[in-house]
Amino acid sequence: MATVWSVTSPHPVHPLAWLAPHAARRRAAGLRRELRPRAADEPLLDLAGNDYLGLATDPRVIDGAVRAARTWGAGATGSRLVTGTTALHAELEAELAAFTGAEAALVFSSGYAANLGVLTALSGPDALIVSDAANHASLVDACRLSRARVVVVPHDDPDAVDAALAARTEARALVVTESVNSVDGGLAPLHALHGVCRGHGTLLVVDEAHGLGVVGPGGRGLLAEAGLAGADDVVATVTLSKALGSQGGAVLAPAAVVAHLVDTARSFIFDTGLAPASAGAALAALRVLGDEPRRPDAVLRAAAALAAAAGVPAPPSAVVAVVLGEPDVAVAAARRCAERGLRVGCFRPPSVPEGTSRLRLTARATLTEADVALVRGVLAEVLTLVAAP
Structure with missing residues (x-):
């Protein structure tokens, strides 16, 4: 039976009527997206995914996922602050920190959540965020949610970052960039950016999603290549879903930053912990990378x-x-x-x-x-x- 609408508004239209013309405009512009489920035995050679090290189907990584699921169950069962932190999560965090040279690490359910958590928790209304124009959508959304003043600067332009920081009136500031650009593969000028940040007493936040496992000594990322791994004025985020072939994300930072995130990062506090199978797979992949530099x-x-x-x-x-x-x-x-x-x-x-x-x-x-x-x-x-x- 058709739905009968009782119209009292002077504009008697369905509340979703705008969707059809919106979709038509996107289709005309060549911007309509669609989901294309792939089969497990798909014959195509895949150069679209981000399984950079070929570990998503590595038997050692799959075994890590299976062992974790058999030991801990299918899900984490709760947020990290309730029941969602297992000994496996702690082991993964310790090995991520040791591998990348960070003082501490904190695992999130996705790289997206890690970026949301770190930028919102470390900024606020009394802070400035200087964001590279080519940053990933997760960083853009984190800036929007931060309540900080946001200045977007041209891609890979340390001089523009310097000018934005020099003009700031806020007590605190963050500069955020990707180490490896996700759409063109270019490398950020981390040395120059860090020098600018240090000159202004500013925290540098680097998204190493496409750097971990690919660039730097043994795949330790661009920060390691730049000699900045573990610096006390640098925070990194990584994903476990690209080079490590699993799922999830993490923040690599000074221990004080990790403690602050546990207290304040909403995408950590109010989110169910990373599934044990994903944590087990990521840990196995990290060990493969360590063994095969x-x-x-x-x-x-x-x-x-x-x-x-x-x-x-x-x-x-x-x-x-x-x-x-x-x-x-x-x-x-x-x-x-x-x-x-x-x-x-x-x-x-x-x-x-x-x-x-x-x-x-x-x-x-x-x-x-x-x-x-x-x-x-x-x-x-x-x-x-x-x-x-």
């Missing part, structure tokens, strides 16, 4: 091979960007790649600026020569097609 080198070699296949410069990370311009061009190219056996990422606004829609290929340490040959053949055909008038 050359895996990150394999990622960078694979990235260089993919870049050569795409005709773009080799990146200093696992992310290979092939900029095509308009959204419909990028969507069509990604679809043609899939039809030819290759799954690639397709990034469109608002993930990237207008006019820079792109294919995003992610390197993996376990790619074979045959895989690279497939990529070379598919891209040669597809990029020729999209370039044709």
Whole structure:
């Protein structure tokens, strides 16, 4: 039976009537998204996911997840402050801190939650946040929720950061950036940014989501490469869902910061703890990385091979960007790649600026020569097609 609406408003429209024209506008602009469930035995070569070290399907990592689930159950059962902290969580935090050179670590249910927690808990109405224009959406949302004054500066511009800090009137300030840009794979100028921050008595917050396991000595991240791991005026966030092939996130910081987050970070206090299977998998993956420190080198070699296949410069990370311009061009190219056996990422606004829609290929340490040959053949055909008038 159809719903009967009792209309008393002078505007008798359904409260969700705006959704249809909104979707139509997005479709016309080439910005409509859709979910495409993949099968476990999907035949496509996956260069869209972020399994940089090839550990998501590694038997040692899977065994870590299974052992944790059998020991602790399917879920954490509560927030970290109630029943959601197990001995496994504490073990993972200790090993994450030791591996990255941080004084302490705190595990969250996702990297998104970690970014929300750290920025909101360390800022507030009496603080300034200086945020890189290319920061991930989780950092953008954290800035919006922080109640701090936010200044967005051009990408990788220490001089703009310096100017923003010099003009501040707030008692406290934070500068936040990604170590490895998530859409173009570039590296942040951490030395210069840290120098600016130190000159202004400012905390540097670095999202190492795409750095951990890929860059730095043994995959310890760009902060380690810059000699800033464990610095007392630097806080890092990481995800467990990319190079470590699992799920979750963490903050790496001085112990005083971790204690403050336990007391005040809402995305930690009011969220159910990370599932034991994810914690067990992440711990196993971290140990594999420690035992096999050359895996990150394999990622960078694979990235260089993919870049050569795409005709773009080799990146200093696992992310290979092939900029095509308009959204419909990028969507069509990604679809043609899939039809030819290759799954690639397709990034469109608002993930990237207008006019820079792109294919995003992610390197993996376990790619074979045959895989690279497939990529070379598919891209040669597809990029020729999209370039044709």
